[in-house]
Amino acid sequence: MTRPHEIRPDLDEGIDRKVLSQLRARFLKLNEGRMARAMEGLSTRQQTVLTLLPLFFHVNHPLLPGYVSGSTPAGLSNYEPDANALAEAQRLTRSFSYKPRHGSNPPRPIHGLFLMGSLGTLAQADQSDMDVWVCHGPDLSESELTELRKKCQLLEIWAASQGAEAHFFLIDPTRFVRGDRDTQLSSEDCGTTQHYLLLDEFYRTAIWLAGRTPVWWLVPVYEEPSYDRYTHTLMSKRFIRADETLDLGHLAYIPPGEFIGAGLWQLFKGIESPYKSVLKLLLIEVYASEHPKVHCLSLRFKQAVFANRLDLDELDPYVVVYRRIEEYLTARGEPERLELVRRALYLKVNRKLTGSSSRTQSWQRSLLKRLAHEWQWDHRQLALLDSRSQWKVRQVGSERRALVNELNYSYRFLTQFARNEQTVSLINKRDLNVLGRRLYAAFERKADKVEFINPGIAPDLAEDTLTLVHAPNKKESGQTQWGLYNGSLTAIEWEHFAPIKRSRQLLELLTWCHRNGVIDSSTRLALHPGSSDLSEFELFNLLGSLQQSIVLPLTTVAEEPLLRASVPSEVLILVNVGVDPLKHHRDLNILMTTERTDSLSYAGVRENLVLTLDQVTLNSWNEVLVSRFDGPHALLDCVRDYLNNLPDGLQQPTLRVRCFCHNRAQFIARRVEEILDTAQNLLLSKLNHRYLIQVQQHYHVLELVPGQVNHVALATLPALVDYLGEELASYSPLHLDPMALEDHDLALVLPMGQPDCIQVFYRINENRADLYVLDEFNALWQQRLPYHDEQSLLVPLQRFLQSIQYRRDALLPMDVAQPLSLDTLYYQLLPSGPVRARRVEARPAPQTPVNKPFYDVQAIVGKAAPEQVQVTLYCNQREFSELEHGVRLFSVVAREIVEQRRETERYRCYITDLDLSGLLGDGQSSSILYLRYKADLERALNEALEQV
Known part of the structure; x- marks a missing residue:
């Protein structure tokens, strides 16, 4: 026929x-x-x-x-x-x-x-x-x-x-x-x-x-x-x-816009189910490459009917799509992409060709068999595809590379097509940007990011049994690594196998396992901790913490978060992973009892028990990142990075801090969490706080500027005092950690800081006294002086502060609203004497005695040669300048003061007024700068007095 x-x-x-x-x-x-x-x-x-x-x-x-x-x-x-x-x-x-x-x-x-x-x-x-x-x-x-x-x-x-x-x-x-x-x-x-x-x-x-x-x-x-x-x-x-x-x-x-819209949609779906999207993405690419004269498949189908080519197999919708893609990729010489398309079609049909089929062979199986034969697939390849439900990490890894390459290629193709056709509407442009970010978040590698290897490739990567090994890194002398192996292996056996994955840090490896479903609740783990202190108890709890913080499967990210930069949504901080901070005591079988229980300054030797921190972050783009902090500044570096990544606004990440080490784990976790919570609250208040923390005998200040949190490490108490004495441009509250500066006067002084006033604190200790001043911006000035009585201690300072306030007010233009004069508040630290100060009491301002006139010493400091200053002193209105007396200036002035005094007793001389306009020009400066110059000038003058 x-x-x-x-x-x-x-x-x-x-x-x-x-x-x-x-x-x-x-x-x-x-x-x-x-x-x-x-x-x-x-x-x-x-x-x-x-x-x-x-x-x-x-x-x-x-x-x-x-x-x-x-x-x-x-x-x-x-x-x-x-x-x-x-x-x-x-x-x-x-x-x-x-x-x-x-x-x-x-x-x-x-x-x-x-x-x-x-x-x-x-x-x-x-x-x-x-x-x-x-x-x-x-x-x-x-x-x-x-x-x-x-x-x-x-x-x-x-x-x-x-x-x-x-x-x-x-x-x-x-x-x-x-x-x-x-x-x-x-x-x-x-x-x-x-x-x-x-x-x-x-x-x-x-x-x-x-x-x-x-x-x-x-x-x-x-x-x-x-x-x-x-x-x-x-x-x-x-x-x-x-x-x-x-x-x-x-x-x-x-219209070309349809290829962009359809391509975007298929790429969006392909991120989670790539096999389902590969065929449709390639068909869109074929159509777009033919534009504007697209001979779409429905026209091919109709042409076949008109030509009376009514072969049901060849006109099957999926076969028609495959044949057109096959033509396209063969003409382009891209056999790897064609093989991916064949695998995608085979897995989409989902009729296994290996193994015996008890039922009557379906027409789909017969057709698929014919196609596989045409593709020259052998039994091994078919068996691999048919066992997809059992694919694990190794099989998924190579397939992921091909799929990710294809999705990224499709995105670049669509972007270029949209540019060439000039069909990028505002909506399309936004969609392309959002999709680009989806692809970046799902597949792009970057530092600290945990790679997701199974975007819909295999149904379940969970292993029944795994072995976790900590061992020396043979390629890096002195370094160790963690390895994950299939099966339950002994200490002798594991060396003969290649690991599924290896990592420098344990948390990086465990997070990768959790994110990719390699370890689930039914997985049995054999542990070889090596030189680490990791126990099975700690390992079990680490995995539990990851499961609690990163709940799988992750929900699809909405469009809105992708229009903004990614921000953390879940943060898990794990302290001392695989590390016992008191291991030396445990090894010596020493049981420590101490009243000093602060985890940052533990026991009499003030040990820091926070040695390492691993931070696991799930962000708003569904990226999972792992950062590790160790070394002397581990805690503060971790806090700084955590704060610098916080989003603006009310929606803050959920923070969990956990510790499962051998000793004092709960106390350590609670202490770290308190510091993080406090720092976060201070930062979000946006009041320009500084947060002072003591670790062992060292001091750390976090300067809490949103997005620019800075960590300042100060090795000694004098270094801390110098830092606190630096001039500030605006008021900066100082928050003192409750455990910092224990037994020091500053523990009482620093929390008292207030804006828009000058606060003077003094502590009497027999024949000497300590003065502390917090200026209007909360900078600290400190001075130790001989003590005679409260008037001689406080009145010179009072007169000096009044003088500089008068000078600064006089420099303001007349048409500027006059600021309120700074009040000076006085406080005494009690009890006096060599014992620890325990309280602060407000004191009235000192009264200047009527029968005891003060000897005025005024100083004017101006610019001289580069990086040098020029000092001129006035004693009872008489001028003494460096220009006239050179290096003998202070000796000459000291002699003048002695000659003018009626008393034979030598007592301290004070600067009562200071002009810095020669240095500052028309600018204003805070009181701390005047106090620093006052102290330096008084030191030079009183040393000269002792020589007269």
């Missing part, structure tokens, strides 16, 4: 109605074959659903599923139920009796039913959905459409009761052609932007169930650009009747 020739209708030569009938018959024959294949893969109850759907849309009957009311639109064009459908309906409800619709031309508002999805294709599976397009007339009212939607919802519920997942989509062909349709039409649709690609998929995959057939079937591919004219001629010359066909539009041109 010879195959009929190719049909090539030509309007100019005239069209035979028989030819059109022949064309329609070919499409229906192919449709019948697909329908039979779809039915073959369904259960009896699911088959009943497909058989009865046309009847349910044809009649309204209270006893049938989907009944809403007698006014629900019903009547399916060109449909009369056959005996099989009526028999199935009567099996469903015995009292149902079908009555044909009366009248010469009864209304039939339902124009056609079409089945979309993978039913009847190579990829049909037991769980395949039934996506049904319900095409209806354009004249249905809103109330009628509401009733029809309700009917569809009831039919979905009934189908589910029969084991079928059905979804119905109402289509008004007139509106559809205009691009006006329901945005919920398809989950593959990504909104309303991919109209033509959706239509392309419909024409080449839909199975006609009943009603009118598409007029598109009858338009030759070469007439596609003239589709409207051609169909108009068919209708106007009555080659076809209006009630025979429905018109959903043509595919002569696909």
Whole structure:
């Protein structure tokens, strides 16, 4: 029997109605074959659903599923139920009796039913959905459409009761052609932007169930650009009747923006399920590379029908897609990408070709077998793919590389295409940026980031048994590493195996295992701790902490966080992982009892028990990062980095601090958490705080500027005092850790700081006294002086502070609002004497004695040579300058002072006034700078007095 020739209708030569009938018959024959294949893969109850759907849309009957009311639109064009459908309906409800619709031309508002999805294709599976397009007339009212939607919802519920997942989509062909349709039409649709690609998929995959057939079937591919004219001629010359066909539009041109929109959507889905997206991404690439003259697959499909090439296998929707991609990649010379496409298709079909099949071989298995043979796949390759459910880390690793390369290539291709076509709207540009960040977050490697190796490649990477080994790193002398091995291995065995993964740090390895599901609650772990102090108890709790902080599976990141920089959402800090801070005591079997229990300054030797910190962060982009801190500044460096990564605003990360080491674990964790909480609260207050912490005998200050937190390490108490005495540009509160500066006067002084005043503190200790001043910006000045009485101690300082306040006020322009004069507040530290000060008491300002006039010594400091200053002193208005006396200035002034004094007793001399305008110009400076110059000048002057 010879195959009929190719049909090539030509309007100019005239069209035979028989030819059109022949064309329609070919499409229906192919449709019948697909329908039979779809039915073959369904259960009896699911088959009943497909058989009865046309009847349910044809009649309204209270006893049938989907009944809403007698006014629900019903009547399916060109449909009369056959005996099989009526028999199935009567099996469903015995009292149902079908009555044909009366009248010469009864209304039939339902124009056609079409089945979309993978039913009847190579990829049909037991769980395949039934996506049904319900095409209806354009004249249905809103109330009628509401009733029809309700009917569809009831039919979905009934189908589910029969084991079928059905979804119905109402289509008004007139509106559809205009691009006006329901945005919920398809989950593959990504909104309303991919109209033509959706239509392309419909024409080449839909199975006609009943009603009118598409007029598109009858338009030759070469007439596609003239589709409207051609169909108009068919209708106007009555080659076809209006009630025979429905018109959903043509595919002569696909706008380039559709490729971008569809590509973005498939890439988005491909991040979590790459195999499912590979075929569609490659097809989009093929189409985009042909633009603007895209010969889409539906046109190829139609051309095959016109040519009478009705091979069901070769016209299978998935085979058609594969063949076109195969042509494209072969022409480009990209065999690796083609092999990935083949694997993606094989895994999508999910019919194992290895192992014996007890059931009758399905047509899908036969077709897949033929394809695998064509691809020259051997048994080993098939067995590997068939064992995908058992794939573990090693198999997933190589596959991930190919998939990630493909997704990244697709992203670059789409970006370049959008640029070339100049189709980047603001929405597309944002979508491209967001998608780029999704790909970056999911797959890009960077420092400290834990690599996610299983984006939908294998269902479960969890191992039954693993061995964790800590051993010397043979490639780096003096260094150690952690290795993870398959199985339960002894100390002798593990050296003969290659590890699944190795890491310098334990937490990096454990976090990788957790993030990738390599270790789960059922995994048994053998531990060889080596030189570490890691115990099985600690290991178990470390894994538990990771599971609590990073709950898997991670939810998909919304678009909004990707429009901003990533910020931490969960932070887990683990202290002393695999380290015992008191190991030397444990080794010597020493049980320590001490009242000094601070974890940063423990016992009499003031040991720091916080030796290492591992920080695990899950951020707002779903990236997991691990940072390690060790060394003398580990804690403060960790706190600084944690604070510098905090987001602005109220939404702060969840912080957990855990410690499971051998000694004092809970106390250590609590101490670290207190410091972190305090620092975070101070930072978020945005008051320019400094936070002072003592570790052993060393001091640390965190300067809490949002986003620029700085850690200042100070080795000694004098270094700390020097730091606290540095000039500040604005008020900076100082928060003192409760355990810092124990037994020191500063522990009482520093927390008292207040803005907009000067605070003077003094402590009397027999024949000497300590003065502390906190200036208006909270900088500290300290001086130790001989003590005679409170007046001689405080009045010179009081007069000096009054003088500099007067000078600064005088420098202000007259039109500037006068600031409030700084109050000077006085406090005494008590008790006096050599014992520890325990309290602070406010004191009144000292009173200047009327019968004891002060000897005025005024100093003016100005600029001299570069980096040098020039000093001029005035004693009772008499000038003494360096210009006149040179290095003997202070000796000359000292002699003058002695000569002017009436008393023979030598007592201290004070600077009562100081002018720094020669140094500062018109600028202002805080009181601390004046106090520093005062102290230096007084030191030089009083040393000279001793020599007179």
